[in-house]
Amino acid sequence: MSSVVVYGDVSPNVIDGSSIWLMSVSEVLAGVFDEVHLQLKNYPQNRTLLESVDGLDNIHVHEPEGIARDAALSTQEAAHLVEELIEQTHASAVVVRGFQAVYDFCSYEKISSKLWAYVTDLPFPPSKLSPTKVQRLKYIAEHSHRIFAQTEAARSYWEALVPEAAGKVLLIPPMIPDYAFVEESSIQRADSETLRIVYAGKLAREWRTLEMLKLPRALKELGIDAHIDVVGAKFNKAKDDPQWAGMMRSALEEATSDPESGVTWHGALPRTESIEKIKKADLGFGWRSAELDSSLEVSTKALEYSAAGAVPIINETEDHQQLWGEDYPFFVRADDSIDVVAAKISQGLPNMDAARRSAKQASEYFSMGQARARFKQYFERTGALSEAVKRQGTRPCRLVVASHDLKFMGELMDFLVRNPLFEVRQDEWATLHTHDAEVSQELAEWADVVFCEWAGPSLAWYSNNLPSGTRLISRLHRFELNGPWMQEVNWENVETLVFVSDWVRTQAIERFGLPREKTMVLPNTVDTLDFDRSKNANAQFTLGLVGMVPFLKRPDRALDLIDELASIDKRYTLRIKGRMPWEYPHVWNDPVEKQLYLDFFERIARSEVLQAHVAFDPFSADIASWYRGIGYILSPSEIESFHLAPAEGMAARTIPVFWEREGVSEVFGEHAAGWTQETRIERILQNCDRKNFETNGRSARDFAKKWDIKAVIPQWENLLAGNQTASLVPGPKGNVPKL
CATH class of the missing domain: 3.40.50.11010 (Rossmann fold)
Structure with missing residues (x-):
């Protein structure tokens, strides 16, 4: 019987993105574990939020204990209750959301070894991080079993800030209910003279909700009859304007009472009803302020709009361009006025059908069905879903x-x-x-x-x-x-x-x-899941070399290659990652080795081409993040027993480039065959075409799966335990039978 405990440092009496996430993750985990135990922070005043999980038999909701009905658990009190749940349920994993909650839970030994931490309120950019907060993040990384991040950008940020997090961070993208997705055949604009716009979410200044109320009138001036349905009842206080929340509420009440405003405020609704409102809309309002353009998260609401067929109006950011496409017709900018936003909507209306299809495709990766498959893979790989066979009278x-x-x-x-x-x-x-x-x-x-x-x-x-x-x-x-x-x-x-x-x-x-x-x-072994990350835009023109010490690694061969490539196409660059030779005393004190490196660096200094096309990246633990920007991983060594760098690169869809050496074909098979200086140049240039580059990257990753921990580690288990541990006899020692 597998079980998981879930805790979010959020109130079940306020419907917002955080509380909806808590319900979503519980619902998804119910399809992965036999039992989900949801510990609440507050006593629920109603079942509006919990309605989505009330019908699931294997989700057990635990109300707070030991506090007043109108109070909330402190994170320490919550940790004590979660410890008790672990004892009662033998839970193999604990999923916790919230910076302070995660930090405090790390101090509890029974929780720490099972803790899957989700810190959503990471200060960004790094200049906003105090030394104290960095130390707390380090503590979380060291004392959590795994860490969740919503996007690749957030994962890279985590690993760059806290090297201890490298290899522990997993993606947990927004989760959209499967019932929210409309059939593709039904994606077409409703036959109505009124343009229906919906907003569902928190009422906050950064979300432009006050300006939003003026949109129907701005569209009317362009000859477009429009109406906005507003769903939500959580008013966020503005940091520097204590009057803002009151102004927002008053504006909503006034607009709703005015038949000419084109606005109807529905208050808080269960998620199912909120999604039904979205399905009836043509557009979903997602315009945000500039400070949210640098967010490390994706708007769950914009994805929900997309799934349900309401074309989202969203800020034009790099992340949004990757998801919705560079030519998406309903992009707006943070500094636009409401009149400019209305004009862009008007210009985009002829492309509504295409935009709906594009938006739906962007949202499919974020369905709960996809999330369930990801979670199952995550927990299976760490053994959280396995049940060890134990028999009476035996020991490990x-x-x-x-x-x-x-x-x-x-x-x-x-x-x-x-x-x-x-x-x-x-x-x-x-x-x-x-x-x-x-x-x-x-x-x-x-x-x-x-x-x-x-x-x-x-x-x-x-x-x-x-x-x-x-x-x-x-x-x-x-x-x-x-x-x-x-x-x-x-x-x-x-x-x-x-x-x-x-x-x-x-x-x-x-x-x-x-x-x-x-x-x-x-x-x-290679953790192919950790290296399964999307490539940056310029990766196909970037060569990488991991480790240049000792000189048997032959970094000079990498210079030969980039020198010739850059003379053909100036877009190519070489990035060399790792420690410098003088960081290894036994190497730098060797006169022959030292001279080889001095010649190496002098060659770069004397060449304008190499100076412009060679860069050095320091040694760091976030190697999987580094590979996102690398299209080709070089393996020029004279001798290697295995060479982990190209194996990890291949797992990251990075195309390997080899030089001949003993044993290379036995390890890398067809990927190591037929390499000469001429074919290296030729094969790399062929991948200027993005489709070729992606196809060859997939081929490399498919080959690397043979080294995945799921393929190799069970063999270690059989070897070390003889796969007969259960037959160990009790006693002061007891031996495992020989293979």
């Missing part, structure tokens, strides 16, 4: 992970720690060669399985100090092949040696005389 497999560096084990380590089949402890080696032998011995006595990440001195030590019956598994990347410690490994005590590519395995078998049955290939 005791697993020790020994390593000096876990940089290639991120997703795997997270999976193992959260998997109830394992009890994980780590033997942290201070360096490749340095460890606390006493601690290692204690862990060896405790373990059922020891896994040495890197076949380094840790493998040599454990192979000679492991108790009888304890399994020993290790992963060899590449550099270990030449390690002098390999002579000390007792191979009889090593059950399985794992490699990231068959090329490295072949070398190890030949060098150490290993039986092939003691080896296996498990590639590096």
